[in-house]
Amino acid sequence: MSDNWTLRQLDVHNAFLNGHLSETVFMKQPPGYEDSAHLNHVCHLQRSRLKQAHREWFKRLHEFLITACFLASKTDVSLFHYxxxxxxxxLLVYVDDSIMMGNDSALINTILLSQRRYMGDILAQAGMSDCKPLATPAVVTHPVTPLAQSFDNPTQYRQIVGALQYLTITRPDLSYAVNRLCQFMQAPIDDHWALLKQVLRYVKGTHDYGLRLSASSSSDIHAFLDSDWAGCPVDRKSTSGYAVFLGTNLISWLSRKQRTVARSLTEAEYKGLADVAAEVTWVVSLLRELGLHSGNPATLWCDNLGATYLVANPVFHARTKHVEIDFHFIHDKVA
Incomplete structure (x- = not known):
């Protein structure tokens, strides 16, 4: 964006129907479409409308882009450059959606789409199109436990939470709340549905929000990290979140529960630093492959002194020697 390049979003209608099957597949006649004169007949599939549909679609798109002189990125299989x-x-491909960017607007002739309509579809699906808006997506201080009445429509809960996951592509402010709701997909309760409705009311009041990309005078990488400690009342695992900026533009973010239980706030922050360092390393590799890296080292920001001291000092005392070895690579990165 610092070079004022053109940015467009594309959507391929019925993308999975464009994939060709590489093998012969037969299926039973679908309910409601049976041929009464040939009930013992089966359907011979011509298009990939099965579990492998997304793979066949991407394979065909990949082959076409290669013939069009695009090069596939070695760092990200979904990225192509020409x-x-x-x-x-x-060109960045995400299932049936794509983002195209370049310095020649004549090569980029597409349709510009927005997730604002998608937000409206989610609210309509939940029957909350006319709900009252809220200013925040979640009550962080409200504990969520599975010890309550089971929600009577778990399928609806899963569908809406799944739709919200896709919305976080342009709404990083929803990442933490949606991540927490995803942890109860298997057996949601009434309390979880109430939390989901709060997120939807927040979406209602922020349907004009999106991810803003603007020209930046800098192409340096900055990453910000924060972690809670034992924030989940069920398993006492911590949650980490980070945001990675390229210049002034947010390019990567995450909110995720840690894999293991941290025994201190320092350990929780240190594990979060390792996660964001891995993400920054990947971003640097991608920018170098594309010839867009500034050459300056990335800066990681953490508000925990114990974690920053641990990164700088390779001597691990009794309170930190239990930290898993795979998190210690952050020290090597800093060194």
Missing amino acids: TIGASRVF
């Missing part, structure tokens, strides 16, 4: 003379185009 160069001719001084013109450059980048």
Whole structure:
């Protein structure tokens, strides 16, 4: 964005129908579409409408882009880039949606879409199109436990939470709340449905929000990290969250429960640092492959002194020697 490149979003209608089957597949006649004169007949599939549909669609798209002189990224299999003379185009594919960016607007002739309509669809699906808006997506101080009445429509809960996961692509402010709701997909209770409704009311009041990308005078990488400690009342695991900026633009973010229980706040923050360091390492590799890296080292920001001291000091005392070895690579990165 610092070079004022053109950015467009694309959507492929019925994308999975564009995938070709590489083998012969038969299926029973679907309910409601049986041929009464040939009830013993089966259907011969011509298109990949099965579990492998997304793979067949991406395979066909990949083959087409390669024939169109795009190069597939070695760092991210969903990224393709094209160069001719001084013109450059980048194409990022996400299932049936794509984002195209480049410095030659004549090469980028697409339709610009927004997730604002998608937000309206989610609210309509939940029957909350006319709900009262809220200013925050979650009550952080409210404990969520499975010891309550089971929700009578778990399928609806799963469908809406799944839809909210897709919405976090342009709404990082929903990441923490949606991550917490995803932890109860298997057996949601009434309390979880109440928390989900609060998120939807927040979406109702912020349907104009989105991810803003603007020209930036800097292409340096900065990452911010924070972690709670034993925040989950069920298993006492901590939750980490980070945000990675390229210049002034947010390019990567995450809110996720840690894999193991941390025995101190320092350990929880230190594990979070390891996660964001891994993400920054991947971002740097991608930018270097595309020839867009500034060459300056990335900066990681953490508000826990114990974690920053632990990163700088390789001597692990009794309170930190139990930390898993795979988290210690952050020290090598800093060194």
